[in-house]
């Protein structure tokens with residue numbers, strides 16, 4: 001398949017569009033990074049709010065998202081095929097040293113979920129791929145074909161918070177040893193449905209396993225840790241960090257990161273030394289309102305956290 005193919009009618013409804021751009025924008029002449037371009041909802045609105053001197057640098061690890069960005073011909077806009085964990089080297093390549101804001105709208109886009117060929121969804125049958133960046137890395141099917149039972153169970157338990165992780169891993173390995181490794185989303189859903197003994201209301205039994213494999217295949221939590229650190233290093237004082245997460249594992253990382261940098265850091269080995277100044281101030285935690293949830297049920301688990309890079313002098317004085 002052409003890595004940049006994708007039907008034009010698979011649209012993405014941007015979550016917290018107005019709230020995220022309002023939270024991000026502090027200077028209409030500023031330089032902003034949209035680390036998760038998707039189909040560009042946030043990028044477009046941001047461009048609309050910036051002056052002719054402003055700039056948006058967008059990143060996405062998915063070649064289809066990067067191809068979709070070609071529709072934006074605004075000279076203030078740049079798209080890069082990159083992971084946001086690689087923010088520092090992407091900015092260095094562009095000669096940018098400081099940012100007014102970084103936005104991360106985590107997870108997958110609707111075009112990724114709705115395209116059976118991407119293998120993200122148990123609702124459609126397709127190859128069990130799940131890579132956001134289809135140009136590199138191991139697919140979910142390849143992982144399940146090589147990993148041992150303990151590794152599979154750990155991934156499903158840790159990233160899916162699935163109580164039946166061991167049973168699912170056993171069933172997957174038994175099938176593989178019987179000569180039929182799992183290759184498709186439908187095969188995986190079927191095996192999981194048989195191994196999961198109790199049903200959560202309103203949830204497909206495969207939900208947790210699919211989430212776990214997706215997080216693992218794309219190293220999503222490591223990406224997030226690295227992306228947050230990289231953003232903090234390049235935000236100018238007063239610059240904003242805006243992160244929208246879609247499950248508790250992500251939100252916990254964002255919340256802990258902000259809290260860790262929102263207090264002066266004492267070095268226990270050097271109790272009389274000046275503490276390292278706080279670097280972030282938590283500003284807001286926002287969830288979609290009723291109207292948005294009615295229009296876009298996929299927004300239901302979204303949590304947006306906003307933090308501001310502190311003025312260095314102000315932070316040192318407090």
Ligand SMILES: C[S@@+](CC[C@H](N)C(=O)[O-])C[C@H]1O[C@@H](n2cnc3c(N)ncnc32)[C@H](O)[C@@H]1O
Nearest residue numbers: 014036038039040041042060061062083084105
């Ligand atoms: C929820 S969508 C973003 C939607 C976008 N805000 C919009 O309005 O269209 C998430 C996007 O981020 C991308 N993505 C996820 N993790 C990434 C990472 N670590 N680096 C770069 N892109 C990533 C995905 O490929 C996907 O296109």
